[in-house]
Amino acid sequence: MEARKFSKKRAAILEALRSTHEHPSAEMLYSRLKSEFPDLSLGTVYRNLAMFVADGDVVSVGTVLGQERYDADTAPHAHFICSCCGRVLDVCSPNLAGLDRQIEAETGGIVTSRSLSFTGKCVDCLAAGRANGDTA
């Protein structure tokens, strides 16, 4: 197992994750915290994110535009993902946990998490007339 010790940087990473609704990637967290912790390393961000996920304190939203995105809000909710700019928004959704049993009966496995997401173009990308993939 793993005995976990306190770490200032780990606390800061978790706090940064909890105080945003952006569903940041490792890189996003890194650049956000770099000013406060000039000696922060990207590897540390990755390592701590993995711990958070293992501990169930943070959840992965999936890979968006090549980068894995994380969410400290572990309450069930759905996401809207913009395929142009990669923005991830929370949206409300029907309760899906009720389907777990049905899926387990169907597959013979066990369900530990579920994820519902809608992909499309966000309001800003629509207004800017951006095509998929353009971020500029």
Added chain:
Amino acid sequence: MEARKFSKKRAAILEALRSTHEHPSAEMLYSRLKSEFPDLSLGTVYRNLAMFVADGDVVSVGTVLGQERYDADTAPHAHFICSCCGRVLDVCSPNLAGLDRQIEAETGGIVTSRSLSFTGKCVDCLAAGRANGDTA
């Protein structure tokens, strides 16, 4: 735009995708087709998959254990993903397309696709007592 010409390999890749329920990755398709087309290149598989997705003939199921997985079944359905072995199974789901309008109203964007997936341990990994990440 893109004028598309016929290609034996492209047809074979699409056919391989259509005749399986494994939701293969590029690598999986490559190794499956390698015996029939010894000079097949992995780059070609990636290039054709991108075309299929652009043309709407194939859909991405998302990134599972680091590899993007594809599905030629574009009818709406949900997936069960085993976090141990990466297996992806089709499961039935409630109709979600009806939620598109609601999400669009909520976000101001437009929804072009939706995806529902359940993650857990499949029946084989349960029986083998595998932990998450073990594939052996």
Added chain:
DNA sequence: CTCTTTGCAAAGAGTTTGCAGGGTG
């Protein structure tokens, strides 16, 4: 003959890991 597709190999991008040094309890 023109334009698309391909193999090959190199380049990219995101993520992981080994190690020596610093932090925590």
Added chain:
DNA sequence: CACCCTGCAAACTCTTTGCAAAGAG
């Protein structure tokens, strides 16, 4: 003072891309 955590940089994996040759219409 034992063990965890971190910075740094190298290593890895998956995916993309450039180019010259082969294939399709």
